[in-house]
Amino acid sequence: MDWEILVTVICGLAIAVGVAGVVIPILPGSILIIGALLVWAFTVTSGPGWTALAVGGVFALAGLLAGTILTGRKLRQRKIPGRSITVGLVLGVAAMFVIPVVGLIVGFVVGLLLSETARLRDFRAAVTSSGEALKALGLGIVVELLLACAAGSAWILAVWAHFAMR
Numbered sequence: 001m002d003w004e005i006l007v008t009v010i011c012g013l014a015i016a017v018g019v020a021g022v023v024i025p026i027l028p029g030s031i032l033i034i035g036a037l038l039v040w041a042f043t044v045t046s047g048p049g050w051t052a053l054a055v056g057g058v059f060a061l062a063g064l065l066a067g068t069i070l071t072g073r074k075l076r077q078r079k080i081p082g083r084s085i086t087v088g089l090v091l092g093v094a095a096m097f098v099i100p101v102v103g104l105i106v107g108f109v110v111g112l113l114l115s116e117t118a119r120l121r122d123f124r125a126a127v128t129s130s131g132e133a134l135k136a137l138g139l140g141i142v143v144e145l146l147l148a149c150a151a152g153s154a155w156i157l158a159v160w161a162h163f164a165m166r
Helices: 003-023 029-044 047-077 082-098 103-120 123-165
Strands: none
Touching (some): 029 047
């Protein structure tokens, strides 16, 4: 088997896992995509490889930054402290080991709600605040997912161009 084909398949799998990692926050989604693009570009050392790294890398980096910035801005606007998000993440990771598949999401929501209830001392206000936090996180995930898919698409076009010119 040709070395470039093997690396291309492995990088394609890494990019697919990276796209999934945007939605499943355990995996470093956009960072994994950038790493796979970097490995592929240095392996094929062709114009399409460097173009995929440049274009796909910009998309993935923009998604990583946009997701973080949009989420952070919305959370600051709603005056939701980072402590509540941290409690949600910690409980989510713990629940991941107790409840297979959906534990991270369930634990995060419960942890966020408990932290907001303790902070606000009002369950209804905590539900509203937690809902706003979840909307902000969802918006960040959607933007990052779209840009991760764009990075993956740029790589697919580059793979096609690279092997067509070979």
